[in-house]
Amino acid sequence: MKPAPVAYARPTSLTEALELLAGTPDAKVLAGGQSLVPLLNMRLAAPTLLVDINRLPGLDHVMAAPDGVHVGALARHSAVLADAAARRTQPLLADALSHVAHATIRNRGTTVGSIVHADAAAEMPAVLAVLDGHVEVASVRGRRRIEARDLVVGPLQSSLEHDEVALEACFPALDARAGTAFTEISRRQGDYALCGVAAVVMLDEDGAVASARCGYLAVHETPAVVDLPALVGARGPLGDDVVTAASDLALGVLDVEGDIHGTAAYRRHLVRVLTARALRTAYDDAATRTTTRTTAPTPTTGGTA
Amino acid sequence: MSTTSTDQAAEPTYDVRLVVNGTPHEVRLPARRLLSDALRHDLGLTGTHVGCEHGVCGACTVLLDGAPARSCLVLAVSADGAEVTTVEGLTEDDGTPQGRLGPVQQAFVDCHGLQCGFCTPGFLTTITAGLRDNPDPTHDEAREMVAGNLCRCTGYQNIVKAVERAADLAGRGRPDGDDARPADGGAA
Ligand SMILES: Cc1cc2nc3c(=O)[nH]c(=O)nc-3n(C[C@H](O)[C@H](O)[C@H](O)COP(=O)(O)OP(=O)(O)OC[C@H]3O[C@@H](n4cnc5c(N)ncnc54)[C@H](O)[C@@H]3O)c2cc1C
Ligand code: FES
Ligand code: FES
Numbered sequence: 055m056k057p058a059p060v061a062y063a064r065p066t067s068l069t070e071a072l073e074l075l076a077g078t079p080d081a082k083v084l085a086g087g088q089s090l091v092p093l094l095n096m097r098l099a100a101p102t103l104l105v106d107i108n109r110l111p112g113l114d115h116v117m118a119a120p121d122g123v124h125v126g127a128l129a130r131h132s133a134v135l136a137d138a139a140a141r142r143t144q145p146l147l148a149d150a151l152s153h154v155a156h157a158t159i160r161n162r163g164t165t166v167g168s169i170v171h172a173d174a175a176a177e178m179p180a181v182l183a184v185l186d187g188h189v190e191v192a193s194v195r196g197r198r199r200i201e202a203r204d205l206v207v208g209p210l211q212s213s214l215e216h217d218e219v220a221l222e223a224c225f226p227a228l229d230a231r232a233g234t235a236f237t238e239i240s241r242r243q244g245d246y247a248l249c250g251v252a253a254v255v256m257l258d259e260d261g262a263v264a265s266a267r268c269g270y271l272a273v274h275e276t277p278a279v280v281d282l283p284a285l286v287g288a289r290g291p292l293g294d295d296v297v298t299a300a301s302d303l304a305l306g307v308l309d310v311e312g313d314i315h316g317t318a319a320y321r322r323h324l325v326r327v328l329t330a331r332a333l334r335t336a337y338d339d340a341a342t343r344t345t346t347r348t349t350a351p352t353p354t355t356g357g358t359a
Numbered sequence: 360m361s362t363t364s365t366d367q368a369a370e371p372t373y374d375v376r377l378v379v380n381g382t383p384h385e386v387r388l389p390a391r392r393l394l395s396d397a398l399r400h401d402l403g404l405t406g407t408h409v410g411c412e413h414g415v416c417g418a419c420t421v422l423l424d425g426a427p428a429r430s431c432l433v434l435a436v437s438a439d440g441a442e443v444t445t446v447e448g449l450t451e452d453d454g455t456p457q458g459r460l461g462p463v464q465q466a467f468v469d470c471h472g473l474q475c476g477f478c479t480p481g482f483l484t485t486i487t488a489g490l491r492d493n494p495d496p497t498h499d500e501a502r503e504m505v506a507g508n509l510c511r512c513t514g515y516q517n518i519v520k521a522v523e524r525a526a527d528l529a530g531r532g533r534p535d536g537d538d539a540r541p542a543d544g545g546a547a
Contacts, residue, residue: 055412059370062390062436084437091432092413094391104390106437132426156507158420158427158485243506 057094064106068192068219071105075217076194078103083219085127088155088163089171107219115222118143122187122226127219131160131168143227145339146185146234146252150177153236156244170220172205172212172276175246178223179206180277181236184252184269187225193218206276231264232256233340235332238271239324241315247272248316249324253332255285257340263288266300266336268329273310273321280304282333290337297330304329373436379404380448390436395419397435398445406446406480410509417508420481421445427488446480449487462528463487463521472521474512481508486522495526 065071075081082101084090085108093099107113107127114128118139125134131154134140134147141148154160154168154177168178169189182189182202189200191214200213207213214220228234238250250271258264266285270278284299285292305325312318372387379402386401393412398404398421410416412431419430422444430443450458463486466472473479482505489504490496496504501522510518 056393056396057391057434060390061371062373062434064437064439084434087432087434087437088414088429091393091434095393095412095431104434106434108437156417158417158429158507159414161426162423162428162432 055095057091058097058100060094060101061103062106063103064109066109066111068110068221071107071110071219072192072194072217074103074105075219079216081105081216083107085167086130086163088159089167089173113221116140120227122185122224123147125165125223125225127164127166127221129165131155131163131165132157134165135160144185144225144234145228146181146236146254147225149234149236150181150250150252153177153238153240153244153247153250166220166223169205169223170212170214172207172210173246174206174209174274174276175272176277177236177238177247177250177252177271180250180269180271180279181252182223182225183277183279184254184267185226187223189220190222190224191218191220197221203279209275228343229256231258231340231344233336233338233343235335235339237328237332237335239328249273249321249328251325251328251332253329253336255333255336255340257337257344261289261341261344262286263337266333268300268304268332270304270308270325273325274308275311278308280307285333290334290341292330292334292337294330297333298326300333301326301329373439375435375439377402377435377438377440378442380444386435388435390434392435393431394421394423394433394435394438394443395430398430398443401435404445404447408477408480410477415509416478417481417485418478420484420508422484422488425488425491427485444484444487446483449483461487463490463525466521466525466528467518470517470521470524472513472517478508478510478512482510482518486525489522490526490529494530496522498523501526 063074080101081103084104084106113126115126116129116134116137117124123140123144131151135151165178168176169182187202205212233255235253238247240247252269255266256264263285266282268280282300282303284303288296310318310321370389372389375386375388377384395409398407408418410418414429414432420427421430424441449461451461453459463483501519505518
């Protein structure tokens, strides 16, 4: 349980980092180390060179802009979670981050590192995907943008080239008339989920569902996003028939497998339960935001609750 | 460990400066040396315990520039220049060579918060930082504070009590803090 011998470099400029990576075919970027160091310890990874990016300047930002939350490669999960402006701009980000590991791991692990690590059981890749976000990457060849839907190509496999460094992830801002929800079930709080669902529901001007989609973690070999046209036109409270139709759609797309932590049948059951829960919460969230924004008097407060 | 004759001759080594519990150290280490091993083997500070070596158990937790971190998931070389607090650094100076137990340590004694003690260093460092950020936790917050650390002996109840007791002990030490929660279950 100790890493194999490895060389180490701690560049202080991005150019230097990119040249080191380009010059060493099996070099690896070291960010927070919360996924990479366990792999090194178990010798599941044995690169010849570690390029520690922790001293690169200008990469630790969490910036809430009108278009969304920009998270630099060195922003720790804990900093993103604590950022009030980021939470207002895209609440799904903080909702999901509170499920990522424990505070001690979040102190070092980076949100961008989690995304490019491309674990199908991790929260951040699924959240970036359901929001249609993207990642900015750089190499000696220049910069490019990778859309979230093109980012994860297989289990623990991202579409970054070996010599590319991810500089920033962008989580689009919450739309007007949209609501979100995140929910997951794990064996113990802080563990990787057995199933997790991130939902985004948009309402039309009359308060009916205009569009709905869910992102799934831990129930497909990659983070999966499923559009749910079955919900369009529905109004709250969302009925059982509507949410059942939605989870039928999701289960038609997801390739749910079992493992030591839970059988495939149990996980499919979780897809149903959590899809319903997430969609209802996201719908209510959208309805509340819409009424608050238009400052209309809260409807239907009288009568039976 | 660092003197055994494995094939280390060809392995590159790096200068690493660490300030551990206020004392500066300079060591030359291979990149693969984990901070946990550097503390234990190179600096002789064996208070930091190593359980799982993949981030799950929390026994190896130290404070890295003040924030709790798994020392088994940090390469010593990448902590170069950092300030590290280990369990050895949690005692308070009272003029004696061994010092006096800090409030979290004292609370573990008072509440029977340990049995074999293997997990204890990680709990003590985690709670020390946790109470610094949240000096007066609710019961749920006290539980949450230790949720990332595993203990195979105690069943956790006394550890949670120790968090609350430590908050009281530390509160008494603060100028405005002696009206904290009653220590022996008085009126709320
Ligand atoms: C006990 C434990 C529990 C955990 N639980 C969860 C959980 O419930 N949910 C969850 O999502 N995660 C969990 N994690 C993982 C954690 O979120 C990691 O922080 C995260 O997956 C990786 O971020 P990092 O900065 O630590 O990356 P590292 O470990 O440094 O790197 C991970 C991988 O990404 C690459 N990489 C990192 N940054 C970049 C970059 N900027 N450009 C290019 N490549 C890069 C590295 O080369 C490596 O291959 C857990 C970890 C532990 C130890
Ligand atoms: S030894 Fe580091 S977390 Fe278990
Ligand atoms: S006291 Fe024995 S493991 Fe916690």
